[in-house]
Amino acid sequence: MLLQKGLKPEQIWVDYERRMACSVGKCGHCRMGEVYVCTDGPIFNYAVAQRFAD
Numbered sequence: 001m002l003l004q005k006g007l008k009p010e011q012i013w014v015d016y017e018r019r020m021a022c023s024v025g026k027c028g029h030c031r032m033g034e035v036y037v038c039t040d041g042p043i044f045n046y047a048v049a050q051r052f053a054d
Contacts, residue, residue, distance in 0.1 A: 002046075008047075009045065009046040009047035009050065010045055010046070010047045011045075011046075012045065012046035013043055013044070013045050013046070014043070014044055014045075014046055014049045015041075015042055015043050016030070016032065016037045016041055016042045016043075016044065016049075016052075017037070017041075017042040017043075019032070019037045019042075020037055020038045020042065021038075022038065023038045024038060024039070025038055025039040030042075032052040033051055033052050035052070
């Protein structure tokens with residue numbers, strides 16, 4: 001919806017905080033692709049987040 005309104009992916013931020021369990025990168029619960037939400041995020045711009053696939 002935000003893209004349709006003319007925002008660029010770099011202007012949109014998403015929060016994946018709910019995916020965290022241990023918060024230190026040990027359990028792997030928050031791993032999305034090549035990143036760990038707990039250590040690399042939890043907030044990513046949409047240009048980066050588009051690479052994450054659940």
